[in-house]
Amino acid sequence: MPDGQPVTKPAYQPSRLLASRAHSAMTEADLATQERLAALDMLSAADLGLAPGSDKVWKNRFRSAANYVIPNLFDAGLDPSGLNALEIGCGTGAKSVALAPLFKSYVGVDLFYSSIAFSERAAAKMGVSNTEFHAVTAGAIRDFLASFKTKFDVIFLIAVVEHLTPIERVETLKAAFELLNTGGVIYIGETPNRLSAADHHTFFLPYFDGLPPELAMRVQEHSPRKDYVQRIANAVDPETELYRVGKGVGHQEFELALPQGSRLQDHILLDGFDLGGLNTHALRNYEPLRLEEFSILRADPRTKWQPLPPFFARHLFEGVLSKEPKAGKAFRGTPYFARQARLDGTWYSLSHAPRKEKAIYGFPRLVLNEGQEMIIPMPVNTPGRVLLGVDRESNAGVRLSAPGTDWSIEFHVGDILAAQPPFWHIHAVIGADVQTSFEELRIEKTSGPGELTLFTAGFRPKAEVSLY
Numbered sequence: 001m002p003d004g005q006p007v008t009k010p011a012y013q014p015s016r017l018l019a020s021r022a023h024s025a026m027t028e029a030d031l032a033t034q035e036r037l038a039a040l041d042m043l044s045a046a047d048l049g050l051a052p053g054s055d056k057v058w059k060n061r062f063r064s065a066a067n068y069v070i071p072n073l074f075d076a077g078l079d080p081s082g083l084n085a086l087e088i089g090c091g092t093g094a095k096s097v098a099l100a101p102l103f104k105s106y107v108g109v110d111l112f113y114s115s116i117a118f119s120e121r122a123a124a125k126m127g128v129s130n131t132e133f134h135a136v137t138a139g140a141i142r143d144f145l146a147s148f149k150t151k152f153d154v155i156f157l158i159a160v161v162e163h164l165t166p167i168e169r170v171e172t173l174k175a176a177f178e179l180l181n182t183g184g185v186i187y188i189g190e191t192p193n194r195l196s197a198a199d200h201h202t203f204f205l206p207y208f209d210g211l212p213p214e215l216a217m218r219v220q221e222h223s224p225r226k227d228y229v230q231r232i233a234n235a236v237d238p239e240t241e242l243y244r245v246g247k248g249v250g251h252q253e254f255e256l257a258l259p260q261g262s263r264l265q266d267h268i269l270l271d272g273f274d275l276g277g278l279n280t281h282a283l284r285n286y287e288p289l290r291l292e293e294f295s296i297l298r299a300d301p302r303t304k305w306q307p308l309p310p311f312f313a314r315h316l317f318e319g320v321l322s323k324e325p326k327a328g329k330a331f332r333g334t335p336y337f338a339r340q341a342r343l344d345g346t347w348y349s350l351s352h353a354p355r356k357e358k359a360i361y362g363f364p365r366l367v368l369n370e371g372q373e374m375i376i377p378m379p380v381n382t383p384g385r386v387l388l389g390v391d392r393e394s395n396a397g398v399r400l401s402a403p404g405t406d407w408s409i410e411f412h413v414g415d416i417l418a419a420q421p422p423f424w425h426i427h428a429v430i431g432a433d434v435q436t437s438f439e440e441l442r443i444e445k446t447s448g449p450g451e452l453t454l455f456t457a458g459f460r461p462k463a464e465v466s467l468y
Contacts, residue, residue, distance in 0.1 A: 036098065037066055039126060047125050049118070058122075061094035064280075069099065069189065072276040073154070076269045076320040078185065083153035086179065088141070088172065089160025090133065093119025100131045103154070108133040109144070138168055145175045153181050158189035161253070162201065162246045169249065173257030180323040185269065189280075191317040194248035197286045200315065202228060202246040209248025213239050216247070251312045254321075265309040266325035272314035273335045273460060278387065278429040281316045283456050288337040295334055310334055333384065333461030341457070342375040343368075368445040368452040370396075375403070376441045376457050384461035386432045386441060388454070395450025402438035410446065429456070 040062055045055035073080060080102040090096045090108030092115050100106035100123070110116055113135040123131045136144040155176045161169050176186050192201040192209065199208040203223040211219060217239060223229055228245050235241035254264055271277060290313040297303045310332070311319050341348050368374060378386075386400060394413040401408035409432045441459075445452040 036101065036126065037063065043125060048122055058092060058094045061091075062098045065095040065098035068276060068280045069095065069156075069158070069187065070102065072270060072274075072280075072318070072320065073102075073187070075274065075276055076185065078154065078320075080154065084150065084181075085154040085156065086145075086152040087156040087158070088145075088176065089157065089163070090119060091115050091159075093122045093131075093133065095156070095158060096131060096133075097123050097126050097128050099156070100128050103130065106131045107148075107152075109136055109141070111135065111138055138164060141168070142171045142175045145172075145179055148179065151179055151181045151184070153184045154187060155180060155184070156187045156189070157191070158187065159191070161188070161191050161249050163244055165240060165243045166253065168243075169253040170256045173253060177257060177323055182323065184323045186321045186323075188317050188319055188321065192246065192248045193312065193315050193317060194250040195290060195312070196248060196284075196315045199248065201248070213242060216242060249317065251308060255306075262325060263307075264311075265307055267321045267323075268309050268311050269320040269322050269326060271309065271311035271319040271332070272317065273310050274319070274332070275385075275387070275429060275431045277314065277318045278389070280318050281314065283337070283389070284315050287313055287315060288335075288339075291334055291337075333382065335387070335458050335460045336379060337387075337456060337458035338376045338378070340377065344372065368396075368443065368454070370445050370447075372445060374443045374454070376443065378439060378441045378459050382437065382461045383435045384433075384459055386434055387429055387456070387458040387460060388432070388443070389429045389456035391453045391455055394453045396448030396452040397446035398452055399442075399444045399446045400432055401442045401444070402434075402436075403440050403442055405436065405438055407434065407436060407438065412448070413452065414448075431460075434459075 040059055043055070043059075045052050048055055048058065050058070080099075082104050084105045085099065085103045085107070087096050087099075087106070087108045090110045093108060096106060096108045096119060108116070108119055108131060110119070110133070116133045116135045119131075119133045123129075123133075134144070157172075157176065161172070164172060173186075180186070192199070194209040196209060198204070198206050202225070203220050204225055205219065205223055208216065208219060217232075220232065220242065221229055231245060232238050232241045251264060258264065258267065272281060291310060294308045294310065294313055298307045311317065388398070388400065390398070390413045397410060397412045399408060399410045411430055413428075441457065443454070443457070
């Protein structure tokens with residue numbers, strides 16, 4: 001870094017997902033979220049009507065909404081205050097109770113009366129009074145939603161679409177788009193991708209989610225998860241039960257839910273390769289490969305008429321879709337994740353190696369000691385955002401710079417890791433906006449008593465360009 005070059009260090013805000021965000025409305029939401037998280041810690045399993053120790057999952061889902069979903073909403077340009085929200089598939093209300101206080105009103109819908117009763121009790125215990133909950137069967141969801149006299153500004157579908165049959169998925173998504181006010185959005189979360197190389201959600205089988213149901217019914221019998229196998233065997237309608245336990249979702253269901261002629265890419269405001277999504281779900285080995293496939297399809301004259309946005313390359317869908325097309329704004333560029341790096345003059349392969357001891361998805365475990373620098377090729381020809389992933393064992397300063405330029409930015413990983421609740425992941429991803437183009441990224445450890453351990457590095461251009 002040239003002498004006298006100023007270094008920017010973002011200020012850390014305790015409950016922010018990302019240290020670099022600055023939304024005026026977020027400050028008030030931050031304080032309210034901190035108060036609810038403190039109240040959550042005081043809540044016992046008995047208060048929720050649960051057996052001792054069994055409240056952990058419910059509380060973790062509450063925390064994931066507070067620490068991930070809320071910042072994602074603001075990152076998509078939304079200020080929830082004054083808006084009306086609907087959550088389809090609210091379950092036992094953990095996310096509902098976390099999210100509802102940010103909104104004017106909040107309606108939760110689920111299949112099971114027991115879940116609705118639990119949601120109502122939890123809301124009362126947490127002092128949340130702007131909610132209403134309804135139980136409705138899957139086959140009646142569309143008619144039930146159509147019965148609402150008012151429309152909504154935000155509709156949440158978190159960990160729900162994969163539990164519907166293909167026709168129910170399309171009908172539910174259609175109903176959701178129709179129920180939105182002008183300018184409204186749908187939040188999709190924790191939805192397994194049918195294109196994933198492995199079903200990590202339900203059956204733990206490779207290339208399972210793309211199978212037709214008649215074949216999937218036979219193959220699922222080989223799953224190591226015998227409780228699901230037995231559940232399907234005991235079901236009155238085994239094929240429907242196959243979907244009830246969870247089966248991957250694809251872009252086709254979303255395409256069919258939109259008006260004919262609409263392009264999915266024009267409706268996506270936020271996806272899983274934005275900072276929030278990368279922090280919510282760790283990058284898996286095969287996802288950069290799928291991004292390359294999507295780029296090939298966009299260049300193929302036989303398939304380029306239906307470009308697949310990066311939203312559908314993640315192993316879990318997490319993002320925000322708008323009711324109206326947002327052409328020119330919605331489609332961020334395809335992310336690039338580095339495959340190699342130079343450390344002390346030696347080139348290392350960074351081809352998203354399988355998980356190793358104490359490593360996570362992305363790079364093999366790469367440790368930078370003080371005075372070391374890593375150089376990563378970055379084929380960038382447009383402004384965008386550098387993405388850098390570090391793990392929780394890191395305790396050091398990190399400087400990002402571009403050789404041959406004056407650009408640099410400095411972080412302390414402690415600030416970044418503190419913004420990530422430890423129950424969910426052992427990693428965190430930071431972002432640094434870049435206004436100029438450069439060909440290489442330099443990563444240096446600058447200070448701190450510990451090591452700097454990296455698991456991924458990439459770049460998200462502002463516009464679609466050829467990166468591969």
